[in-house]
Amino acid sequence: ILVQTLRYWVKDASSLHLLRFFLYEYRNWNSLITSKNSISIFSKRNQRLFLFLYNFYVCEYESIFVFLRNRFSYLRSTSFGALLERIYFHGKLEYLVKVLTKNFRVILWLFKDPFTHYVRYQGKSILSSKGTSFLMHKWKYYLINFWQCHFSVWSQSRRIYINRLSKHSLDFMGFLSSVRLNSSVVRSQMLENSFLIENTIKKFDTIVPIIPLVGSLAKAKFCNVLGHPISKSVWTDLSDSDIIDRFGRIRRNLSHYYSGSSRKKSLYRIKYILRLSCARTLA
Known part of the structure; x- marks a missing residue:
């Protein structure tokens, strides 16, 4: 992570190779310039530097989602720094279009109308977008190539999963999120004729996960593994x-x-467990 971060600051390739060699071989040497105990930044007790470098490194390649989200803000007043950064970003996109068009004969029409939401939570990155499975596979393919070309982020495609929220639930921040279809029927009448209009609306649904919550209450000794x-x-x-x-x-x-x-049915069961556990503790 340290070398990948410094590659944006140091332009000399030989210095980067020397630094990479130093960090790789340092753990095998008993002493080099100074002892291991005197360098506190490499100790396991002080992880703030590595956490900072990791977050900085991740934010570098996550910045693409910020620009895709704000791509329709051209009519707003833009600061000079943001304008230069946007020009630099579109330069990267133009380079990516040329590379992929030359090698694979494709056009990046995907970036014309992005509708995405991105979040990183507990070491996992979640990208949501509306569209078909073919569109999501294109997102996966383009982002992996973009990160590899410009940020040297080598992602393994097999570790990136594509799930449809209409068929699978997403476990995120203690909720089970999914998309379900709500059908509503409206009766309309025109003079002597009447007809029914059925509208189907996609609704983002969040469910309280009963099994993980019961497991947490069981570990805290409020109930047994069966929820009693x-x-x-x-x-x-x-x-x-x-x-x-x-x-x-x-x-x-x-x-x-x-x-x-x-859906709060599972929440009512959790409240019942706590209420009865409180009564048995007071008894």
Whole structure:
């Protein structure tokens, strides 16, 4: 990560090779210039530098989604720095079009009308877009080639999965997200004739994941693995008011976090487990 980050700052190729050799061989040498203990930035206890370098390196190739998102903002007032950065970005896109058109005889019509949402969560990157499976495979192919050409990010295509939200659920931030079809029938009448109009609307659906939540409550000793409430034996020495306050705080936090879910049936079961566990702890 350090070498990949410094390649944007250092233009001398020989210096980069020397730095790569130094970092690779350093762990095998007992001493080189100074001892290992004196260099604190390479110790396992201090991970802030490596975390900063990793985030900086990831943000470099994630910047493409920012420009694709704001590509329709030409009529707005643009700062000088943002204008130069946008010109540099479109230069990269033109280069990518020339390379792919020359080698594979394709046209990047995909970038004409992007409709995407991107998020990175717990080391996983999620890219959502509307379209067919063929369109998503094109996104996958173009992004991998773009990152390899300009950012030296070698992604393995087999580690990138394409799932349709209409058939598969996405586990994200404690929710099970999917897209389901809602049908609505409207009866219209014109003079003596009447007819039905059926409209199908795609709705983004979020479900409370009952199995992971029950597993978390079982680890915390609020219930068993089957979801049957049990007494919280660790809290039996506390006063009744403290026990009620702790159970109430957990219940309120879960209610607030999952209040935006469209299906709350699983949430009601979690509340029931906590309520009965609180009663058995007070008994």
